[in-house]
Amino acid sequence: MSDVVIRLHGISKWFKRQSGGDLHVLADVCIDVPRHSKLAIVGASGSGKSTLLNIIAGLVEPDGGRVVFCGQPVGERSRSPSMTYMFQDDRLLPWRSAARNVHFGLESLPLSKAERDRRVAETLAMVNLGEFADTFPHELSGGMRSRVALARSLVSQPSILLMDEPFSKLDPSIRTQMHDEVIRLSQQLGMTVIFVTHDVEEAVVLAENVVVLSPRPGRVHSIVPITLPYPRDPLSTEMNAMVRDLRRVI
Numbered sequence: 001m002s003d004v005v006i007r008l009h010g011i012s013k014w015f016k017r018q019s020g021g022d023l024h025v026l027a028d029v030c031i032d033v034p035r036h037s038k039l040a041i042v043g044a045s046g047s048g049k050s051t052l053l054n055i056i057a058g059l060v061e062p063d064g065g066r067v068v069f070c071g072q073p074v075g076e077r078s079r080s081p082s083m084t085y086m087f088q089d090d091r092l093l094p095w096r097s098a099a100r101n102v103h104f105g106l107e108s109l110p111l112s113k114a115e116r117d118r119r120v121a122e123t124l125a126m127v128n129l130g131e132f133a134d135t136f137p138h139e140l141s142g143g144m145r146s147r148v149a150l151a152r153s154l155v156s157q158p159s160i161l162l163m164d165e166p167f168s169k170l171d172p173s174i175r176t177q178m179h180d181e182v183i184r185l186s187q188q189l190g191m192t193v194i195f196v197t198h199d200v201e202e203a204v205v206l207a208e209n210v211v212v213l214s215p216r217p218g219r220v221h222s223i224v225p226i227t228l229p230y231p232r233d234p235l236s237t238e239m240n241a242m243v244r245d246l247r248r249v250i
């Protein structure tokens with residue numbers, strides 16, 4: 001148990017339909033997430049991937065089952081600074097510079113101004129944007145904006161990073177750079193990363209375990225371990241075989 005950071009135990013979810021009746025979205029989902037690992041959630045559209053991530057974040061209440069976080073049942077811990085959430089859109093505030101956007105990730109923490117400034121500068125440097133601290137979002141490329149969003153998620157030094165298709169809007173070469181950044185930073189900071197993706201190749205490049213959800217209601221169809229060492233070459237024969245096998249399962 002000690003190396004399991006999050007345990008999902010029998011998670012079920014129904015949503016009320018406006019047209020009447022309930023939509024059964026998740027059924028008895030059980031997953032153990034090892035500490036410091038990277039876990040991908042894949043599955044057909046509508047299989048409940050984002051709902052499951054939102055349940056882990058504490059943004060959506062499950063109707064059945066429990067989320068146990070480091071041995072503690074989930075309560076208010078979604079507001080805990082030890083877990084942050086990176087969305088599909090970068091959601092940068094256009095009237096704030098890159099540094100002030102990253103600063104946003106610290107605003108709920110009781111830190112001195114000097115400590116905040118230090119952490120913002122350090123995190124921007126970590127994502128190679130040290131020179132762009134005073135630049136505004138409209139002056140940044142898509143990849144740079146994504147790196148600012150990543151820095152905003154990392155500046156509070158979370159132990160868990162949740163990501164819902166955060167790189168899906170980037171072009172392939174920038175997406176590859178972001179994968180390298182996530183691998184490097186998760187190792188450097190000792191984070192656990194849980195992410196949802198439609199892109200099986202992204203799952204295989206980044207994750208140590210890939211959870212495949214079955215079509216609605218989403219159940220764990222399989223959990224596929226990826227044991228290839230990092231960095232992983234998406235063009236290698238092993239990777240291609242993994243991607244092909246996973247696509248077949250989905």
Ligand SMILES: Nc1ncnc2c1ncn2[C@@H]1O[C@H](COP(=O)(O)OP(=O)(O)OP(=O)(O)O)[C@@H](O)[C@H]1O
Binds near residue numbers: 015016047048049052
């Ligand atoms: N707040 C909500 N109220 C009602 N239904 C919802 C709500 N959120 C999600 N749903 C429904 O739950 C189902 C699962 O949605 P979810 O976004 O979790 O799936 P997903 O696997 O992430 O889908 P996609 O891959 O298309 O993004 C969908 O049918 C969706 O319409």
